Amino acid sequence: GNSVTQMEGPVTLSEEAFLTINCTYTATGYPSLFWYVQYPGEGLQLLLKATKADDKGSNKGFEATYRKETTSFHLEKGSVQVSDSAVYFCALRRYSTLTFGKGTMLLVSP
Amino acid sequence: DADVTQTPRNRITKTGKRIMLECSQTKGHDRMYWYRQDPGLGLRLIYYSFDVKDINKGEISDGYSVSRQAQAKFSLSLESAIPNQTALYFCATSDRGLAGGPRENEQFFGPGTRLTVL
Numbered sequence: 001g002n003s004v005t006q007m008e009g010p011v012t013l014s015e016e017a018f019l020t021i022n023c024t025y026t027a028t029g030y031p032s033l034f035w036y037v038q039y040p041g042e043g044l045q046l047l048l049k050a051t052k053a054d055d056k057g058s059n060k061g062f063e064a065t066y067r068k069e070t071t072s073f074h075l076e077k078g079s080v081q082v083s084d085s086a087v088y089f090c091a092l093r094r095y096s097t098l099t100f101g102k103g104t105m106l107l108v109s110p
Numbered sequence: 111d112a113d114v115t116q117t118p119r120n121r122i123t124k125t126g127k128r129i130m131l132e133c134s135q136t137k138g139h140d141r142m143y144w145y146r147q148d149p150g151l152g153l154r155l156i157y158y159s160f161d162v163k164d165i166n167k168g169e170i171s172d173g174y175s176v177s178r179q180a181q182a183k184f185s186l187s188l189e190s191a192i193p194n195q196t197a198l199y200f201c202a203t204s205d206r207g208l209a210g211g212p213r214e215n216e217q218f219f220g221p222g223t224r225l226t227v228l
Contacts, residue, residue, distance in 0.1 A: 043114075043200055043219030044153070089152060096160070097143075097168070098217060102152035 002027045006090050006101035013108050019077040021104045023064075023090035026071065031092040033057075033066055033073040038087045038103070047075075047088070080108045113137045114220035116201050122226045129188045131223050133201030141204045142184040143217065144168075144176060146197040153200065159184055191227040199223045 007022040025031065032051045036044040048057030053068035062077045073090060085108045090101040114135045123129055133142065140161050145153040145168075155168030157176040165176060173195060177185045188195055202217040 041221075043221050044202075044217075045219070046216050049216070096141075097155060097158060099155075100153040102150060 002031070002092060002094055002099045004090050004092055004099055004101035006088075006104050009087075009103075009105040011104060011106050013080055013106070015082055015108055015110050016079045017108075019075070019080045019084075019106065021075040021088055021090075021106070023073045023075065023101060024071050025073065025090075025092050027092055027094055027099075029094060030068075031094045033064070034091040034093065034098070035062070035064055035073070035075050036089040036091060036100075038089065040086070044089060080106070082108050082110055084108050114201060114203055114218055116199075116220040116223050118223060119221065120224045122228065123191055124228050125192055127191050127227075129191050129225065131186045131199055131201075131225070133184045133186070133220060135182050135201075135203045135218075135220075137203055137205075137218060138181075139203040139205045139218070140181065141206070142178065143202040143204075144174075144184070144186045145200045145202065146170070146195075147200060147222075148197050156186065188225075188227075191225075193227045196225060196227045199225055 003026045005024050034049045035047040037047045038044045048059040050057040050066035056065045064073050064075045087103045087105045089103045091098045117132045143158040144156040147153050154170050158166050159178045175187045200222050201220040204217045
């Protein structure tokens with residue numbers, strides 16, 4: 001079946017540090033891939049997505065590239081801010097439903 | 111006003127009680143979903159509905175039932191609550207979208223309902 005594996009958190013960084021959150025997936029065919037973000041006390045919001053191999057999704061300084069050969073969709077940001085502190089979920093879509101990873105908490109200190 | 115609303119936002123109940131969680135949306139989407147979130151387990155799909163006459167089981171439907179009363183309303187019921195159903199529950203919606211299009215299956219989430227079963 002489909003599955004998503006994310007690095008365990010929490011990831012603790014200082015402001016302006018470089019961020020990478022790893023995500024790998026297992027799926028049949030060619031899924032679409034997503035990153036969602038959950039701020040404290042809120043529901044999830046779509047951060048970025050990619051629908052085919054080699055696509056790069058980007059939003060708010062975050063980027064992720066769909067790598068079919070390594071079945072990965074790692075999230076990166078060049079300079080994190082305190083306001084980026086949240087839980088980040090990698091997800092894939094096959095046949096109209098989403099399968100989520102377990103989430104990675106990011107804590108950014110001033 | 112929020113596009114996806116959930117009521118109640120918090121609920122504490124006892125084992126064996128019947129509980130209904132409600133979700134309403136003003137986005138005009140056909141598709142609605144119920145998830146539960148547990149620490150360290152991410153989100154897991156309970157049920158989903160692609161239109162008013164369509165109900166599908168998700169990954170963890172045992173112990174739950176749903177009702178799609180209208181396009182805009184999708185309720186989740188726990189017929190006899192048990193403590194391991196203590197979790198954060200999210201409703202989400204999406205439109206059909208065109209395959210590969212900009213809105214393809216983007217899901218919009220409500221604020222969540224925190225349910226505690228004692």
